[in-house]
Amino acid sequence: MTDAIADTVRLSPGPVDLRAIESDAAPGFEGKKADGKAALAEMAAELADLQERLWAERTAGSERRVLLVLQGMDTSGKGGVLRHTVGLIDPQGVRITSFKAPTDVELQHDFLWRIEKGLPAAGYLGVFDRSHYEDVLIARVRGFAEPAEIERRYGAINDFEAKLVAEGTTLVKCMLHLSADEQKLRLQERLDNPEKHYKFNPGDLDERALWPAYREAYEIALERTNTEVAPWHVIPADKKWFRNLAVAQLLRGALRGLDLHWPAAEFDVEEQKRRLAHEAPLA
Amino acid sequence: MTDAIADTVRLSPGPVDLRAIESDAAPGFEGKKADGKAALAEMAAELADLQERLWAERTAGSERRVLLVLQGMDTSGKGGVLRHTVGLIDPQGVRITSFKAPTDVELQHDFLWRIEKGLPAAGYLGVFDRSHYEDVLIARVRGFAEPAEIERRYGAINDFEAKLVAEGTTLVKCMLHLSADEQKLRLQERLDNPEKHYKFNPGDLDERALWPAYREAYEIALERTNTEVAPWHVIPADKKWFRNLAVAQLLRGALRGLDLHWPAAEFDVEEQKRRLAHEAPLA
Numbered sequence: 001m002t003d004a005i006a007d008t009v010r011l012s013p014g015p016v017d018l019r020a021i022e023s024d025a026a027p028g029f030e031g032k033k034a035d036g037k038a039a040l041a042e043m044a045a046e047l048a049d050l051q052e053r054l055w056a057e058r059t060a061g062s063e064r065r066v067l068l069v070l071q072g073m074d075t076s077g078k079g080g081v082l083r084h085t086v087g088l089i090d091p092q093g094v095r096i097t098s099f100k101a102p103t104d105v106e107l108q109h110d111f112l113w114r115i116e117k118g119l120p121a122a123g124y125l126g127v128f129d130r131s132h133y134e135d136v137l138i139a140r141v142r143g144f145a146e147p148a149e150i151e152r153r154y155g156a157i158n159d160f161e162a163k164l165v166a167e168g169t170t171l172v173k174c175m176l177h178l179s180a181d182e183q184k185l186r187l188q189e190r191l192d193n194p195e196k197h198y199k200f201n202p203g204d205l206d207e208r209a210l211w212p213a214y215r216e217a218y219e220i221a222l223e224r225t226n227t228e229v230a231p232w233h234v235i236p237a238d239k240k241w242f243r244n245l246a247v248a249q250l251l252r253g254a255l256r257g258l259d260l261h262w263p264a265a266e267f268d269v270e271e272q273k274r275r276l277a278h279e280a281p282l283a
Numbered sequence: 284m285t286d287a288i289a290d291t292v293r294l295s296p297g298p299v300d301l302r303a304i305e306s307d308a309a310p311g312f313e314g315k316k317a318d319g320k321a322a323l324a325e326m327a328a329e330l331a332d333l334q335e336r337l338w339a340e341r342t343a344g345s346e347r348r349v350l351l352v353l354q355g356m357d358t359s360g361k362g363g364v365l366r367h368t369v370g371l372i373d374p375q376g377v378r379i380t381s382f383k384a385p386t387d388v389e390l391q392h393d394f395l396w397r398i399e400k401g402l403p404a405a406g407y408l409g410v411f412d413r414s415h416y417e418d419v420l421i422a423r424v425r426g427f428a429e430p431a432e433i434e435r436r437y438g439a440i441n442d443f444e445a446k447l448v449a450e451g452t453t454l455v456k457c458m459l460h461l462s463a464d465e466q467k468l469r470l471q472e473r474l475d476n477p478e479k480h481y482k483f484n485p486g487d488l489d490e491r492a493l494w495p496a497y498r499e500a501y502e503i504a505l506e507r508t509n510t511e512v513a514p515w516h517v518i519p520a521d522k523k524w525f526r527n528l529a530v531a532q533l534l535r536g537a538l539r540g541l542d543l544h545w546p547a548a549e550f551d552v553e554e555q556k557r558r559l560a561h562e563a564p565l566a
Contacts, residue, residue, distance in 0.1 A: 056481040083373045090366045091374050092412070098375070129375070180565050191556050197548035198339040205558050211565040265480040273474050275488050282463050282494040 004028035005249045011232040016219040023179040024238035029245065036241040043248050044088045050252065051125060053260035055093045058123025060263030063168035066254050067119070067126045068247070071133050072176030073214060074204050075186035076237050077244075078129050081176070084244040085251070086127055095120050098129040111135040111153060112160055122168070125251070132157055136221045141213045154224040161230040170254045171230040174247055175222060176237040180211050287311035288532045294515040299502040306462040307521035312528065319524040326531050327371045333535065334408060336543035338376045341406025343546030346451035349537050350402070350409040351530070354416050355459030356497060357487050358469035359520050360527075361412050364459070367527040368534070369410055378403050381412040394418040394436065395443055405451070408534070415440055419504045424496045437507040444513040453537045454513040457530055458505060459520035463494050 005028035029036060057064060068086070070078045086094060097118035106114045112132055120126025136153050139145045145153075161171055187204065190196040207214075226232045233250055237243040288311035312319060340347060351369070353361045369377060380401035389397045395415055403409025419436050422428045428436075444454055470487065473479040490497075509515045516533055520526040 056478075059481045079375060082375050087370070087374050091370050091377055091379055092362060092365050092381070094374055096374055184559065184562075187559055188556070191552055191559065194548075195339075195545045197552065198342045198546050200548070200550070200555070202550050202555055202558075205555065205562070209562065209565070262478045263481050265477075265483070267483075267485050269474055269480065272483070272485055272488065273471070275485075276467065276470055276474065279467075279488070279492065282492070 003249055003253045005246045006233070006253045009233045009235050009246055009250075011222060011226050011234050013226060014223065016222045016226075016234075018177065018215050018219055018234070021177060021234055021236070023177045023182065023236050025236045026239055026242040027236065029242065033239070033241045036239075036245045040084070040088075040241070040245045040248055043252060047088050047248065047252055047255070048090060050255035050260060051089050051093050053262060054125070054255065054258065055090075055123045056263055057260055060266075062263075063122045064170070064258055065120045065122050065124050065126065065168060066170045066172065066251070066258075067128065067164070068251060069128045069131045069133070069171065069173045070176065070247075071131060071137070071174070071218075072237060073178055073183060073211075074207060075183050075190075076176035076178040077240055078176065080240055081174075081244060081247050082127065082129065085248045086125075088248070089125060093123065094125050094127065096127045096129060099131055099134060111139075112156065115160075119164070119169070132160070133221055133225075137214065137217045140217045140220075141210055154221070157225050158227055158230075161225070161227065165229040170258065172247075172250050172254050173225075173230060173232045174250065175218065175232060175234050176243060177234050178237045180208075182238040183208065183211075286532055286536045288529045289516070289536045292516045292518050292529055292533075294505060294509050294517050296509060297506065299505045299509075299517075301460060301498050301502055301517070304460060304517055304519070306460045306465065306519050308519045309522055309525040310519065312525065316522070316524045319522075319528045323367070323371075323524070323528045323531055326535060330371055330531065330535055330538070331373060333538035333543060334372050334376050336545060337408070337538065337541065338373075338406045339546055340543055343549075345546075346405045347453070347541055348403045348405050348407050348409060348451060349453045349455065349534070349541075350411065350447070351534060352411045352414045352416070352454065352456045353459065353530075354414060354420070354457070354501075355520060356461055356466060356494075357490060358466050358473075359459035359461040360523055361459065363523055364457075364527055364530050365410065365412065368531045369408070371531070372408060376406065377408050377410065379410045379412060382414055382417060394422075395439065398443075402447070402452070415443070416504055416508075420497065420500045421490075423500045423503075424493055437504070440508050441510055441513075444508070444510065448512040453541065455530075455533050455537050456508075456513060456515045457533065458501065458515060458517050459526060460517050461520045463491075465521040466491065466494075 008028035026036070031039070054064065054066070070081060072078055082096060086096070099114070102114065115132045118128065136150055140150050165171060187200070190200045222232050222234070235243055235246045291311035309319070314322070337347065337349065353364060355361055365379060369379070385397065398415045401411065419433055423433050448454060470483070473483045505515050505517070518526055518529045
C-alpha cells in the first residue's frame with residue numbers, strides 16, 4: 001500500500017492559509033467511510049510488527065524512537081486518534097503524555113522543561129496530546145507571554161526539535177484541522193448527551209469565540225516550525241475515519257522509514273538450544 | 284454474561300499447592316479457543332464503557348482507580364495480556380509500569396519505594412508488569428535479602444495493599460500459572476525464531492533451573508498475601524486465549540463492582556446550549 005495520504009497532508013513550505021485547506025476532505029484516499037475503517041484495520045498487523053521491531057532494536061542498544069505530536073482545537077479528535085489509531089499498537093511500547101495548563105512549578109521553568117520530561121525513551125512510540133505548541137498558540141492568543149518571548153519560542157522549538165531528530169527521534173507532527181461548524185456540532189453533541197457532559201466546560205465556548213485568533217496563531221506556528229527535519233501535516237479532521245486513517249499512515253511511514261531490523265542474538269543460539277534440550281529434571 | 288471464570292480462579296484461603304492447580308485448564312468457560320477469542324472481543328465495548336466512566340468520575344473528584352498486578356514465570360504471558368486484554372482499553376486511561384531488576388538508587392530505599400512511584404493516579408487503570416511481589420519471589424530464591432527481611436515483607440505488602448484499597452484502589456492480583464513443560468516449549472520457540480531472539484537471554488535458563496524454588500516462593504507469597512481486601516487469582520496460563528479472557532473478566536468484574544456513574548454537569552446545561560446556539564459570528 002502506498003502512502004498517498006501522507007504525501008497529500010504534508011504541509012508545503014511557506015505561508016499557511018488554513019481556510020484554503022478543506023477540513024472535510026479525504027485527500028489521497030479513494031473510498032468511503034467503511035473503506036477507510038477497513039483500511040485502518042488492515043494496517044494493524046504491520047503497525048504491530050514495526051512497533052515490535054523498534055522495541056527489539058532498543059534491546060540491542062538502539063536510541064531510536066518515534067514521537068507523534070497531536071495538536072488541534074477542542075473536539076478535533078486527539079482522543080479519538082489515541083483510541084482508534086494509537087490503540088492499535090501494543091500498549092507496552094506506547095507512552096502518552098497529555099499537556100494541560102502548566103502548573104505553578106512548570107511556569108517557573110522554560111516552556112520546554114516539562115516537554116523534555118515527557119519525551120519517550122528509546123524504543124518507544126511517544127504521543128503528545130497537546131505539546132510545546134500550546135506555548136505559541138493559547139499563549140499567543142491569551143497573552144500568557146510577552147510578544148518578544150512568543151517570538152523567541154518559534155526558534156527555540158525548531159532548535160529543540162532539530163536536537164531531538166539528531167539524537168534519534170522521528171517526529172510526526174499532526175495538526176487536526178477541524179472546521180468551526182463541525183466543532184459546533186460536536187460541542188452540541190456533548191451538551192445533548194449526559195454521558196459526555198464530563199468532557200465539557202463553559203470555558204470551551206470562551207475559547208471557541210476566539211476561533212479566528214487561534215486560526216491565525218496556528219497559521220503562524222505552522223509556517224515557522226515547518227522544518228525539513230520536522231515537517232507539519234495538516235490533517236482534515238471533520239471526517240473522523242479519515243483523521244484516524246491519516247495518522248495511522250503517517251505513523252506507518254515513519255516506522256517504515258527507520259528500516260528496522262531484528263537484532264542478532266548476542267549469545268550462541270545453538271548452545272542455548274542444547275542447554276534447554278538436555279536440562280536436568282526440574283523437580 | 285456471568286463472571287464464571289472470575290469465581291473459579293479466585294484463590295481460596297489457606298496453604299497453596301500449585302501442582303494441584305491445572306495450568307492447561309479453562310475453568311468456568313464452556314468453549315474452545317475460537318469461542319474464547321470471540322468472548323474476549325465481545326467484552327471490548329463494555330470494558331471501554333466502564334473505563335470511560337472511571338475516567339469521567341475522576342473529573343468530578345473521584346479518587347477511585349484500578350490496579351492490575353501481573354505476576355508469573357518468564358514466558359507466562361504478561362506481555363500477551365498487555366497486548367490482547369489491556370490493549371482493548373483506551374490507552375489514554377491506562378498506565379503500565381514494568382518492574383525490572385532494581386537500580387542502585389532503588390536498592391537504597393525500602394522495596395515499596397519504587398512501587399509507590401508507579402501507582403496509578405485517580406481515574407486510571409494501572410498495570411504492574413511484575414511488582415512488589417518480586418521482592419518476595421526472586422529475592423527469596425536468589426537470597427537478595429536476609430530471611431528476616433523477606434519475612435517482614437509479607438506483612439508490609441498486606442499493610443501497603445490495605446492502605447491502597449482504603450484510599451480507593453481496587454486491586455486485581457493475577458498469578459499467571461504456567462507449567463514447566465509449557466515454558467520449555469515457549470523458550471524453544473524463542474530460540475527457533477530469529478525474530479524472537481531479542482526476548483531471550485541465557486540467564487532465562489538459569490532461572491528456569493530454579494523452577495521448584497520459585498514454585499515454593501510463589502506458594503508462600505500467595506498464601507500469605509491472599510487477603511480479603513486484595514485476594515489472589517491463579518490463572519491457568521498454558522492456553523493463551525484462556526489467560527487473556529480470564530484477566531479481561533476479572534477486570535470487568537472489578538470495574539462493574541465500582542458501580543460507576545456518569546458525573547452530573549457542574550454547569551447549567553441549558554444555558555450553555557443557548558450560548559452555543561446564539562453565538563456571535565466567528566470571523
